[in-house]
Amino acid sequence: MTYIDYYKVLGITKKATENDIKKAYRKMARKYHPDLNPDDKEAEKKFKEINEANEVLSNPENRKKYDKYGKDWKHAEEFEKAQQQQQYQRGGRQGGSAQYSEQDFSDFFSSMFGGGSAGGRGRNVQFRGQDYNAELQLELEDVYRTHKRTLTVNGKNIRLTIPAGVKNGQVIKIKGYGGEGVNGGPKGDLHIKFSILNHSKFKRDKDNLYTTIELDLYKALLGGDVVVDTFDGQVKLKVKPETKNLTQVKLKGKGFPVYKKEGQFGDLYITYKIKIPTKLTTREKELFEELAKLR
Known part of the structure; x- marks a missing residue:
C-alpha cells in the first residue's frame, strides 16, 4: 500500500485541530471538485485523496491510529491483538513482559500480506475493510x-x-x-x-413542532376563525372568545414524522401572540376610552 501523507494532502500540520481539518477540507474540496474541473483526471484523483484524508483525520479514533501506524493504520487492531498474544506467550516462556521493536511491527504486517522474514505466514488471513x-x-x-x-x-x-x-x-x-x-x-x-x-418557522423538539402566530386584539377578545400553516398545508382554527396572550393550542398529529414508523406523527403546538393595535384613529381612541369607563 502506497503511503499518503493525509496532513500534506489537506495542507495542515499534525497539530491541526478538528476545526482546522474541517476548514482545510472544505477549501480543498471546493478547489478540486469534479464539477469545477470537468474531464481533469488529476483533479479527480486529488479530490479522492482529499476525501480519503478527511474521512481519516476528521475521525479522532482513526486519526490516532493513523498517527501511530501510518499506512497500516487500518489494521491497528489486528496488530495490537497479535502483539498482546505474543506478549502473553513470550511472557509465559520467559517469566516476564516482552519488549517489541519496529522490526516486530514490520514482521507482523509482512506475515499478513506476504514476503518478509515471516515467509508468507498468514498470507490468506482476511480483514474487514475500513469504515x-x-x-x-x-x-x-x-x-x-x-x-x-x-x-x-x-x-x-x-x-x-x-x-x-x-x-x-x-x-x-x-x-x-x-x-x-x-x-x-x-x-x-x-x-x-x-x-x-432549520430555516422554517417551526421549532422541532423530537417529533413535535412549535410555532407562534400573531392574533389581533379583536379576534382574541371576540373569537373567530384563523388560518395557520402546518408542514403539510394550512388548517383553519376556531379561536375562543377572550383568548389570553401566549395561549397554546395543540394540533394532534400535525407535527413531524416519527422515524421509521410509517403514518405516525408528533403534534404541532401553536402559541398565540396577541398583537396590540397601533396608529389608532381619533374615533378608535374614543371607543377604547368608552370601554375603559365601562370596565
Missing part, C-alpha cells in the same frame, strides 16, 4: 418525507433512501459501502451523520 464516515447536510423540509438522494463518497456515487423523521446528529449505517476488505475480506460500512438545518 467510511460522511456528513450529509439537509434542510428540515428535506426530512419531512422519505426520499432518495445520491451521495458521493470517495469519488463513488451512492444512491440511498433517507427515511422521514431523521434527527439532527443522527448516524445511520449503510452496510458494505465502506473500504475494500483485505485478502478477500468483507467491505467496511458507511456511517452517515445527518446535519439538519
Whole structure:
C-alpha cells in the first residue's frame, strides 16, 4: 500500500485541530471538485485523496491510529491483538513482559500480506475493510418525507433512501459501502451523520413542532376563525372568545414524522401572540376610552 501523507494532502500540520481539518477540507474540496474541473483526471484523483484524508483525520479514533501506524493504520487492531498474544506467550516462556521493536511491527504486517522474514505466514488471513464516515447536510423540509438522494463518497456515487423523521446528529449505517476488505475480506460500512438545518418557522423538539402566530386584539377578545400553516398545508382554527396572550393550542398529529414508523406523527403546538393595535384613529381612541369607563 502506497503511503499518503493525509496532513500534506489537506495542507495542515499534525497539530491541526478538528476545526482546522474541517476548514482545510472544505477549501480543498471546493478547489478540486469534479464539477469545477470537468474531464481533469488529476483533479479527480486529488479530490479522492482529499476525501480519503478527511474521512481519516476528521475521525479522532482513526486519526490516532493513523498517527501511530501510518499506512497500516487500518489494521491497528489486528496488530495490537497479535502483539498482546505474543506478549502473553513470550511472557509465559520467559517469566516476564516482552519488549517489541519496529522490526516486530514490520514482521507482523509482512506475515499478513506476504514476503518478509515471516515467509508468507498468514498470507490468506482476511480483514474487514475500513469504515467510511460522511456528513450529509439537509434542510428540515428535506426530512419531512422519505426520499432518495445520491451521495458521493470517495469519488463513488451512492444512491440511498433517507427515511422521514431523521434527527439532527443522527448516524445511520449503510452496510458494505465502506473500504475494500483485505485478502478477500468483507467491505467496511458507511456511517452517515445527518446535519439538519432549520430555516422554517417551526421549532422541532423530537417529533413535535412549535410555532407562534400573531392574533389581533379583536379576534382574541371576540373569537373567530384563523388560518395557520402546518408542514403539510394550512388548517383553519376556531379561536375562543377572550383568548389570553401566549395561549397554546395543540394540533394532534400535525407535527413531524416519527422515524421509521410509517403514518405516525408528533403534534404541532401553536402559541398565540396577541398583537396590540397601533396608529389608532381619533374615533378608535374614543371607543377604547368608552370601554375603559365601562370596565
